[in-house]
Amino acid sequence: MAGHSKWANIKRQKAVVDAKKGKTFTQLSRAIIIAARNGIPDPAGNFQLRTAIEKAKAAGIPNENIERAIAKGAGTFTGDGSSLEAIRYEGYGPGGVAILIEALTDNRNRTAADLRAAFSKNGGNLGETGCVSWMFDQKGVCIVEGVEDEEKLLEASLEGGAESYEMTDEKTAEVFTEVANLENLNQTLKEKNFQVTDAELRWIPSNNVEIDNIEQARSLLKLIDTLEGLDDVQNVTANFEMPENLMVVMA
Known part of the structure; x- marks a missing residue:
């Protein structure tokens, strides 16, 4: 998982910059809508929704926007008639790299x-459903910062x-678990006084x-961007590894 984790770190650093753009606000709002739709519209009883709200607040999204997104997901907002659905697309990038794309759309044809x-x-090339997903497993991931004692982290994990x-x-550290166990792992790590800065679902190749190859790397990262x-x-998730020096240059 090492190569994937390095890329995940770079993506998180990039997200700090992207957080200043409207697109990130839209992404986070849509994540709240889907989370509220998939479970109860109460963050106390919906871990996915609670996590989405925490990320939205961290990005500076106003409370009224968050409440509107929850209402849209719950079907109690009448401001617009748009309906979002979650769709996963699959394809291949330069060098035969497998790429998974998770999208939320109100128009499949446009997307x-x-x-x-x-x-x-x-x-x-955009491929058919199932062409690359067999190469990935979805896992729950807790991001833990400020780790002073790795042995204690292992015990808590x-x-x-x-x-x-x-x-x-x-x-x-990144701590991996089954999707259904993510909430339990997140809670256990926090109870053991570890600083969990994010809990997310991630596709692991x-x-x-x-x-x-620098040209192939440039084309691949341009495609992902x-x-x-x-x-x-x-x-967007991809199954590539890249030498660290080349990854730094590309990033």
Whole structure:
């Protein structure tokens, strides 16, 4: 998971910059809508919704926007008639890299057309459902910062039902678990006084494609950046590894 975690770190750093853009506000609001629709519209009893709200607040989204998004998800908001649905798209990027795209859209045809254009202009191909998803497993991930004692983290992780963990830098760890156990792991780590800064669902590749050619790397990252820039796209995951020096240059 090491290569994927390095890329995840770079994506988080990029997200800090992106948080200043309206797109991130839209993404976070849509995540709240879907979370409220998939469960009860009460964050106290809906972990997915509670997590989405925490991320929205951290990004500076006003409370009235958050409440409006919850109402839309619950079906109690009458301000517009748009209906969002969650769709997963799949394709291949330069070098045969497998790419998963999670989207929220009110128009499937528009989203598919935008994705197809992004792939074709950047050396990739939008594929059929199932063409690459078999190479990924969805996991729950807790991001833990300020880790002083790795042994205590291991003990707490095991108690919380974690499958594995990885130190991504000197004091930051990613702890992995089954999707259904994410809330329990998150709560256990917090009860053990660990600083959990994020709890999310993430697609983890079972195999990775090594990208060490600078032109291929440039095309791949341009494709990912283009996909992430589309209004309907919530998240992009790819199964590549890249030498750290090349990744730093590209980032």
